[in-house]
Amino acid sequence: MDEDTIIRVQVTRRAMLEAGTAAAAILVTGFAQTTQAASLPDAEGSLTQMAVTLQVNGHGHSLNLDPRTTLLDALREHLALTGSKKGCDHGQCGACTVLLEGRRINSCLTLAVLHDGHAITTIEGLADGAALHPLQAAFVEHDGFQCGYCTSGQICSAAGMLSESRAGMPSYVTADLAEAQPALTDVEIRERMSGNICRCGAYPNIVAAIRQTAGLPS
Amino acid sequence: MRAFTFERAGSIGQAAVSAAKPGAKVIAGGTNLLDLMKLQVETPSQLIDINRLPLDKIEDTQVGGLRIGALVRNSDLAADQRVRVRYGVLSRALLAGASPQLRNKATTGGNLLQRTRCSYFYDITIPCNKRSPGSGCSALGGFNRMHAILGASDQCIATNPSDMAVALRVLDAEIETVDAAGNTRAIPIADFHRLPGQTPQIETALRPGEIITAVVLPPPPPGVQLYRKVRDRASYAFALVSVAAVVETVGGRIRSARLAFGGLAPKPWRVPGAEEHLVGSAATASSFDAAATTVLTNAAGHGGNDFKIPLARRTLHAALTAVTRT
Numbered sequence: 001m002d003e004d005t006i007i008r009v010q011v012t013r014r015a016m017l018e019a020g021t022a023a024a025a026i027l028v029t030g031f032a033q034t035t036q037a038a039s040l041p042d043a044e045g046s047l048t049q050m051a052v053t054l055q056v057n058g059h060g061h062s063l064n065l066d067p068r069t070t071l072l073d074a075l076r077e078h079l080a081l082t083g084s085k086k087g088c089d090h091g092q093c094g095a096c097t098v099l100l101e102g103r104r105i106n107s108c109l110t111l112a113v114l115h116d117g118h119a120i121t122t123i124e125g126l127a128d129g130a131a132l133h134p135l136q137a138a139f140v141e142h143d144g145f146q147c148g149y150c151t152s153g154q155i156c157s158a159a160g161m162l163s164e165s166r167a168g169m170p171s172y173v174t175a176d177l178a179e180a181q182p183a184l185t186d187v188e189i190r191e192r193m194s195g196n197i198c199r200c201g202a203y204p205n206i207v208a209a210i211r212q213t214a215g216l217p218s
Numbered sequence: 219m220r221a222f223t224f225e226r227a228g229s230i231g232q233a234a235v236s237a238a239k240p241g242a243k244v245i246a247g248g249t250n251l252l253d254l255m256k257l258q259v260e261t262p263s264q265l266i267d268i269n270r271l272p273l274d275k276i277e278d279t280q281v282g283g284l285r286i287g288a289l290v291r292n293s294d295l296a297a298d299q300r301v302r303v304r305y306g307v308l309s310r311a312l313l314a315g316a317s318p319q320l321r322n323k324a325t326t327g328g329n330l331l332q333r334t335r336c337s338y339f340y341d342i343t344i345p346c347n348k349r350s351p352g353s354g355c356s357a358l359g360g361f362n363r364m365h366a367i368l369g370a371s372d373q374c375i376a377t378n379p380s381d382m383a384v385a386l387r388v389l390d391a392e393i394e395t396v397d398a399a400g401n402t403r404a405i406p407i408a409d410f411h412r413l414p415g416q417t418p419q420i421e422t423a424l425r426p427g428e429i430i431t432a433v434v435l436p437p438p439p440p441g442v443q444l445y446r447k448v449r450d451r452a453s454y455a456f457a458l459v460s461v462a463a464v465v466e467t468v469g470g471r472i473r474s475a476r477l478a479f480g481g482l483a484p485k486p487w488r489v490p491g492a493e494e495h496l497v498g499s500a501a502t503a504s505s506f507d508a509a510a511t512t513v514l515t516n517a518a519g520h521g522g523n524d525f526k527i528p529l530a531r532r533t534l535h536a537a538l539t540a541v542t543r544t
Contacts, residue, residue, distance in 0.1 A: 091319070
């Protein structure tokens, strides 16, 4: 496969994802309305879509959503931001990690309607134009992934983790809780990143990428 | 997930009135509630969002304790300098629970109300007295490795999964609430969680519509604080056994001792007799063993969790050894 083919494949894949998102939204809406109307003795109010404005990656998006819509589904299915991944959908894997007002959360375990007006940063919002975020560049340099499915969650989580560390937040392995600025050792990085599972087992390289981004000696 | 209506509470009073309606549930961090709603273990017809209420402060009390707002996130509570320095057992317990992402969302009030992680409770196709009263307990005679060895009943052997609550138990915290009529009360943590008995579906002393507004810590007790958690992996797993200990040792003798246990029972577990046994004793292995024997007098395994009895003994031994080392 030559380089042109690879690029064409990538473009086609993205176009397919975006087209697929629109098609999926129609299908989901139709299905949801049918089941709601059938299953609820009193459907008044339950079919009401709620207006929500999300500030995603610096841009305001006004959406009308079923209140059941998770933040992750709002990002993926309604805003076509498919960088945040759905792994377990139960807050156990971390693939859906995004930054909410700068703090990392599992976007699968919260509702979009809980976040009207809130600022959300996804993996798509980390780079500065064509320049990768330092964590993205470090993950590439250190091969911090194999299949890549957990990677956007790992990188968003690492961004949140480095902010927490700079703010002096302790972890379970911090020896002295009274210490205002616990040092970010490899043991600390591993504990602080334990909310992100990598089935390929790229952990040593993920730690190396984070260590480099944090300015720690390799 | 079943459909529900969504209401954003504008005041604590309004939230309590709305929460008293049948089928209504309060949502704060939502990390456990939404998980259960996706599986239709929880099927509220209305959600009351209290996240914008002013319950997110940690304040000093006049007597030298702390009042922690119900909406203070677990990560912020663990990182608060006053908690780190004066209530290290609470900071450690919080940091031992869940993942950083979950702790950034999970709240103080919500943590106290989280449900058991019994896998039968989570599977709506299988009998469970807690989820569906009268249907039977599948964990008795089932896969019960994570289940209770103390305080259980023939109806339910589920454990309370919280680490935070174990630390609050050892610190004698009180839970402040308000109800739809505006009445407030303070519930000692010892009385907050209920044992299953014949009604495992009733887990707390909260009445319908009653909302947690704060958790109050008395001044820190004297002594060294420690939270020791034993689990199946090094991080991000529920406790098999955990011990919260606050022990004061002078000249090799124990002057005061408080112990609370997680992973063993349907509520954070404390045995006053074991603490009394330690007071005045030399900080030695035989004293620790005697305390463990008192804690485990009524312990009963159910097959898969028999190992918790010797594990609890050894974990307590290790915790007391660490906390009396000066």
